[in-house]
Ligand code: MLC
């Protein structure tokens with residue numbers, strides 16, 4: 001069997017000089033800290049030896065909800081090195097959300113922040129998880145304590161292309177959250193394609209330095225950004241939190257930056273963002289949410305750089321990208337570029353018929369990057385693929401004659417706020433459980449900072465009085481704060497069509513200018 005392990009590929013790309021700096025922290029406890037490539041190798045080996053010492057069955061899941069740190073990245077590498085399955089969890093998730101993920105994925109190991117140990121270990125042990133460790137951003141916690149007793153040599157476990165590497169939970173338009181199963185083949189093929197397509201530079205070409213300012217529990221920060229730099233043996237300037245002023249101050253040392261649109265609009269609000277600050281930069285990449293054409297234009301005007309917008313999702317990693325090289329075409333604003341090499345993308349009408357160039361339809365994809373299915377949901381998986389095995393993305397768009405893909409909307413009822421996905425059905429479910437609530441409707445409205453802002457309309461039960469702010473406060477205890485509506489309106493009834501379906505388009509139109517977006 002040839003080895004398709006994502007870890008092996010990343011490790012093979014480490015530079016010959018293992019004592020060169022791989023990562024410098026820009027914030028967080030003790031910053032600046034300098035980690036060499038040898039540190040990444042030894043650290044991931046020691047952590048992988050912790051897993052080896054636990055004698056875990058093949059395919060065991062390691063669920064991780066911790067603050068961003070270089071050690072958290074090493075933990076990810078260690079899970080891959082040990083041939084286990086990584087399950088990253090957004091650190092905004094609350095108890096109800098975590099309980100579901102742990103119950104569904106049945107991880108053998110859970111790693112959490114020390115301050116969450118009491119409640120997470122309680123629910124993990126109840127669900128049969130035997131090992132719960134802690135990891136803090138200040139490099140304390142039981143995981144590193146255990147690792148410090150371990151040897152720093154570990155033979156990476158070989159993996160086949162279709163072996164599972166990670167499970168990423170994505171909420172659904174209806175029902176429960178689904179765990180998208182990504183294989184080593186998915187991650188590796190995508191990382192290699194992006195490495196080539198975005199022209200990562202060899203040391204002879206001057207090399208690259210990535211500013212990493214995204215969370216590492218979703219595709220964008222974990223795979224696209226981290227794999228990108230590691231697979232090129234490139235240094236990262238590591239931000240645990242995005243701070244526009246601090247990031248701009250480090251641009252002169254960097255060549256590549258990746259962000260969701262909110263990061264770009266927040267940097268544009270800083271006078272320090274100038275051509276001079278960006279003089280050494282080679283590439284700015286945006287994704288995870290639509291980049292407004294105003295942002296694209298303002299960025300070009302201010303910095304002289306044309307943002308490269310790309311499109312992807314948890315189930316598929318990256319699907320399309322605007323061209324990097326001039327000879328491949330221009331970076332066209334408002335589009336997400338071409339299907340990446342090896343990715344097939346088509347647009348289909350509601351009856352499954354092919355759409356002509358420029359005609360709007362559902363975006364369907366195929367390729368080595370497309371996931372292996374939803375964890376323990378064969379029926380759901382089947383529904384999301386066409387009979388001829390194309391994955392239905394739930395995004396709606398067009399392809400023009402040249403092959404540029406434009407996303408015009410979503411068939412899935414999804415709000416993307418600051419690059420985080422919020423499924424209205426999930427939030428409505430939580431609202432409807434609150435006392436005195438008859439029903440609710442959640443929509444996304446244009447928001448100048450987050451792109452879309454979550455808003456709820458709530459109908460009280462007969463004889464009950466409700467308060468919008470109190471509803472938002474009650475939700476904060478139950479769901480991640482980014483999902484909590486920024487505004488809650490108490491209304492007499494919801495507009496419905498003849499079929500009884502809530503007309504969310506009317507609600508959106510009615511409140512369009514709420515955030516001044
Ligand atoms: C934070 N808040 C948000 C929010 N982020 N509200 C709505 N949407 C968001 N995205 C709220 C918090 O709950 C809190 O509310 C308040 O804002 C301040 O929190 P904070 O933590 O200080 O916020 P901040 O650090 O400013 O975070 C904003 C952000 C962050 C834009 C930097 O959201 C972020 O890093 N987004 C990136 C998401 C990402 O990586 N997506 C990739 C998904 S992968 P309160 O009420 O408590 O004050 C994917 C596939 C692909 O989609 O194609 O890439």
Ligand code: AMP
Pocket residue numbers: 170219286287288289290291309310311312313314315336393394395407410416420421
């Ligand atoms: P997630 O499930 O968190 O991976 O989010 C994936 C979704 O984000 C996609 O299905 C798209 O709806 C959206 N998305 C990602 N990149 C872009 C982009 N560049 N433009 C518009 N939407 C995007």
